[in-house]
Amino acid sequence: MSDSLRDQYLIPSQPYYRAVHDEVTLYEAAYSVRMPVMLKGPTGCGKTRFVEYMAWKLQKPLITVACNEDMTASDLVGRFLLDANGTRWQDGPLTVAARIGAICYLDEVVEARQDTTVVIHPLTDHRRVLPLEKKGELVSAHPDFQIVISYNPGYQSLMKDLKQSTKQRFGALDFDYPKPEIEAEIIAHESGIGKDLADKLAQIAQRSRNLKGHGLDEGISTRLLVYAGQLVAKGIDAQAACRMALVRPLTDDPDMRDTLDAAINTYF
Amino acid sequence: MSDSLRDQYLIPSQPYYRAVHDEVTLYEAAYSVRMPVMLKGPTGCGKTRFVEYMAWKLQKPLITVACNEDMTASDLVGRFLLDANGTRWQDGPLTVAARIGAICYLDEVVEARQDTTVVIHPLTDHRRVLPLEKKGELVSAHPDFQIVISYNPGYQSLMKDLKQSTKQRFGALDFDYPKPEIEAEIIAHESGIGKDLADKLAQIAQRSRNLKGHGLDEGISTRLLVYAGQLVAKGIDAQAACRMALVRPLTDDPDMRDTLDAAINTYF
Amino acid sequence: MSDSLRDQYLIPSQPYYRAVHDEVTLYEAAYSVRMPVMLKGPTGCGKTRFVEYMAWKLQKPLITVACNEDMTASDLVGRFLLDANGTRWQDGPLTVAARIGAICYLDEVVEARQDTTVVIHPLTDHRRVLPLEKKGELVSAHPDFQIVISYNPGYQSLMKDLKQSTKQRFGALDFDYPKPEIEAEIIAHESGIGKDLADKLAQIAQRSRNLKGHGLDEGISTRLLVYAGQLVAKGIDAQAACRMALVRPLTDDPDMRDTLDAAINTYF
Amino acid sequence: MSDSLRDQYLIPSQPYYRAVHDEVTLYEAAYSVRMPVMLKGPTGCGKTRFVEYMAWKLQKPLITVACNEDMTASDLVGRFLLDANGTRWQDGPLTVAARIGAICYLDEVVEARQDTTVVIHPLTDHRRVLPLEKKGELVSAHPDFQIVISYNPGYQSLMKDLKQSTKQRFGALDFDYPKPEIEAEIIAHESGIGKDLADKLAQIAQRSRNLKGHGLDEGISTRLLVYAGQLVAKGIDAQAACRMALVRPLTDDPDMRDTLDAAINTYF
């Protein structure tokens, strides 16, 4: 494993991350004992950004895998490829991470087939090994290696949940959308609009989040607020920007749309 | 990536598109910040034509993918092919688009397996990257690259819907069939028949759309109206043309057919 | 694409087809604007024969694909095959048809997986292209190319139906079994029996079709009537011929068989 | 296609077949016009033996395919195999039969996936062709070619039945277990036991068949009777032979077994 491979996965510059509670301290302690960590929280609240920030702060490479239902164990671990001289083994992202000592971030891990996730078990207990059964190799994880997974409790259902024997291998950190003052700060920073407008957008989001479970599956995320800010910064009228970036993506229900549009009209 | 590959995907001449609201302005603003865009609306109302028009207007290449249930992540991202000298990687349409800076249009994205769509996530947030996990390459999107998806809310069901974590990565524009005057203008332009006849066809469509949910799954689309006009222009009797192009494709229900035939007889 | 490939798909001699309504004229008009056409009707009523007749009349090659549930997009579009020198692309029947300007007839299209049918979408609107995503080629359809699909509304169910976004890309022609006089004419022509006997067979079929939905899934088709005629022409007793060709294939229900046998005994 | 391939499938010597009704005459007439034939009847009543007999009588090669749920269209039609020089096409049994002019017998066709059976459609109407789509070849059937399928109506269910569009391509012959006198004749001929014993076995079978639908899925088949006869001929006591060959294979229900054992005890 050459250093150049490791360098490719280093975060080149400090990502913008606005700390909310003690999450940075807790993560650092967890990393210092290489405890696997689970990040819980709704969509678009900053979990991915947080891992990038921590990887940058700890100066460790970060390998991110977007999990999905079709992902097989081979997609994580590696497979044999056909070559001019027969088959050649190619490490998957989890194996690369274990070899080079990266933080391996499995995004939306509940999407993966429940039983595919068992391949991470030997990496998450005292063994810290990854058996490449197809290759007949037992990879011992690099001392810097750590596993982080993300998890949206809102998706949890009878059909798709992590098994207890997986869950109980992780320390867990809760994430949520930031308080309005902090969220406005983020919107202003990311979209370049003024504090006033950013405050209003944060308050609209606040309202929508109270509708979660009362007609909305999720409230408006910080990401969408930044989109609305960007459109306004490009000269689009605030109401039109909010309709396009905050309301239309969220719901097709006419009553819900009216409710949200009315809320927007209160502010602009 | 050679320029000739890029040129192949440029729209050669201005497509006929009749703007209805502020959709062109909003799209231009969204594109200027490379915001991913979701086009919502019923079948045959002009979403595909709109993307072609915008690609032409912005002078960007356009790569269209008709999504379907069997589409795997590899169909979007690429795969290894066997060659005389072993395996050779071939980029999929999404990867090509990311490399050459095209607008990548995923048509009827709800048809794709919900979890296949997660491969677009890293391309739709601040990262703008596409990890080719099988190849071990991290593609950074070209500055011109943008993702557009289409979505027919009428198909939405418990089984097939986009996940919130996907939806909240897009600004959204609503589309619908145009008002009768504008629709008649389109029919006349596309089929070569006179304004009078085009007006009648547009009014028949109007009536059928009021039956949506009352015996019809969808009303008559603009596309079918153009078909009817074309048949008349070829000398077919208007009633026979309407039966073939507007009624028979839409429904097999005898009562519904009588209702639609009666409406047609009112006009011709 | 050589002419010899095209010639292979030309219908060599005029197929026997007995026109019933204005279907020939309507089809010719539809073909003249290359409108995709959908043929609707019960099994064995002559849809396939009609397409062959029209292909012969228009002097265009005809490529027929019997659709089935296991048919993948690759079966229609093409795939890479392994060769002495690595992989070689082989066009599927839809691609061949698009290149040589054939009429491509997708028989029993509802059998195909609903989402496999989306591959025909770009060929059925103003674009008239077929993207070979795996090969990275965009095939523009030959000016003579047209798509025809067949569809038996009797099979339609909640599980298997065409999507509106597919249906609304086709003009549609209804087919049904011909009236007794015409059907007798067909039976006599195809089996070589006399008009008298042919009339009786056509009347038996008529009776069975009234039982559709009252114990029979379908009535006796024209094809089975021709079989019965052929057996009689070979010296088999009319009752035995009818039992073998009309009753036994249709149903295993003893009451239904008695009813049909009784009807046959009325005539012979 | 060499003659040696054809010879391999000829039935070498006259199979023992005891005609029951007019099935031989009807089949000959059907074959003379190459009408596809469907043999209907319960398990082990002699359908397979009948086809072998007819193939021998007509001096045509016979190719038999035991259908099953996993059978793909490729298993019938053929596929590309990898060779030292790349891929090589290998005809499947249906294609071989079409080329050499064999009778192709698809045994228990309802077992095949309903939609796999559509590949036989173009061979069963006036076209008599088999499109090898993967190879790009259109095989015209040899003039001697005919398709025969078998079908056990007892298996028919909502899930597994032939489609009307398949059924209506066949003339049909009903088969059933022979009358006791004839069945005894068969048992004696096949097992070498005396007429007396054979009569008793045939009568036991008769009784069991009356229990079909009243605790038994099927009655005792002729095949099992021959087994019982063979065991007796090898010196096994008649009651033990009947238990092993007639009762134990048929049912595990204790009451049903008692009933059948009692019936056997009546005779021996």
Add this chain to the structure above:
Amino acid sequence: MSDSLRDQYLIPSQPYYRAVHDEVTLYEAAYSVRMPVMLKGPTGCGKTRFVEYMAWKLQKPLITVACNEDMTASDLVGRFLLDANGTRWQDGPLTVAARIGAICYLDEVVEARQDTTVVIHPLTDHRRVLPLEKKGELVSAHPDFQIVISYNPGYQSLMKDLKQSTKQRFGALDFDYPKPEIEAEIIAHESGIGKDLADKLAQIAQRSRNLKGHGLDEGISTRLLVYAGQLVAKGIDAQAACRMALVRPLTDDPDMRDTLDAAINTYF
């Protein structure tokens, strides 16, 4: 097929088998006419041992296949493998057995997909052939070849049962756990413990079998009794040995465990 292949499958020395009824005589008669045989009975009662014993007694090679749901027809029949010089055919176990004249024992045949089992049909009637459709070869079975299947009626369900057309190809022998005296004899022989202890174990098993269907899915098998005997022979206390070998493997239900533990305490 060399003799060395055949020798590999011969049972080298007489297996311990304690005959219970007339099963040895009946099997020998069945084998003498090569009648396919089905062994019915609960888990661990000696079916596998019986087949080994008979194969040894008849001096025929034995090929055993543990059936499972994922077993395809190819796993039984054979497949093409890729070689330095292209593809090479490799016989599956059923084909090897047919060629060398082995007894082919399909263990737990209901586990196999119902329709995979149809591949054995042509080997189990008068034809005694195995068509290798993929290879285009028709294997005639060696005169010594016989098929034996095992079957646990307790597993039988609506979803998983043999088809009548499969069942009626076999003579059947019932197996059950032996009577206490005989079972004790077996335990003593296999574990090396004394008759006294063996008697007690056989009586405990007896009791547990009366609980079948009243809280237990199955009673304690002979195999587990031998395990308990072996542990005692190694110096483990009888109660602890019974808990480990008889109770814990059988059930997790606390009441059931108490009942069984109490029964054990009665004897030790």
Add this chain to the structure above:
Amino acid sequence: MSDSLRDQYLIPSQPYYRAVHDEVTLYEAAYSVRMPVMLKGPTGCGKTRFVEYMAWKLQKPLITVACNEDMTASDLVGRFLLDANGTRWQDGPLTVAARIGAICYLDEVVEARQDTTVVIHPLTDHRRVLPLEKKGELVSAHPDFQIVISYNPGYQSLMKDLKQSTKQRFGALDFDYPKPEIEAEIIAHESGIGKDLADKLAQIAQRSRNLKGHGLDEGISTRLLVYAGQLVAKGIDAQAACRMALVRPLTDDPDMRDTLDAAINTYF
């Protein structure tokens, strides 16, 4: 099979294992007769550690396989790989274990497809063989070979349970979380915190386990207690450490979290 392969799987140093009952003695007796052993118990209670300890004590190599739903028989047994000179067989972990005389530990065996597990049957009775059907080889197990499986009765459901014919091939040992005194000893040893703190953590776990089935799927495992200890040892406040390591991973239910947080506040 070289010794170096065997050495790779030896446990290099004595694992920390705190014996609770007579499990070490019972396992040694079972191993001495090579009885297959099943370890039953909840997640994180030390089953894996126990097997490692026994492998170390017996000085036998240990091969561990994390079972999962997608695991095929080939993943256990081996497969052909493509090589420069055609195909090459590669043993799977079960085959390697059988050859080198390892203890083969199948972790969470209920996760494997029920019928995949039948491949271990011939290794778990008197035969002690593993047929490599695809390779045509019959592997006789090395005299040291033994199979161990683990099993969490809490996961048992109608859909996923071992078959009786599998269960009755194993002696079974029950495992549970250790008593508070012993568990505290373990926590202190593994995390380096003092006895006092460890006692408190063990008592918190005790409380949570009483909630199993009353709002919690599982109680807090020993593993999570060690995590909490490690965080405290790194300077994290005890309450925050318990929240991150004990509560957040276990449940998302707000009431349950309050109950657990309250319990924690009682101790710290």
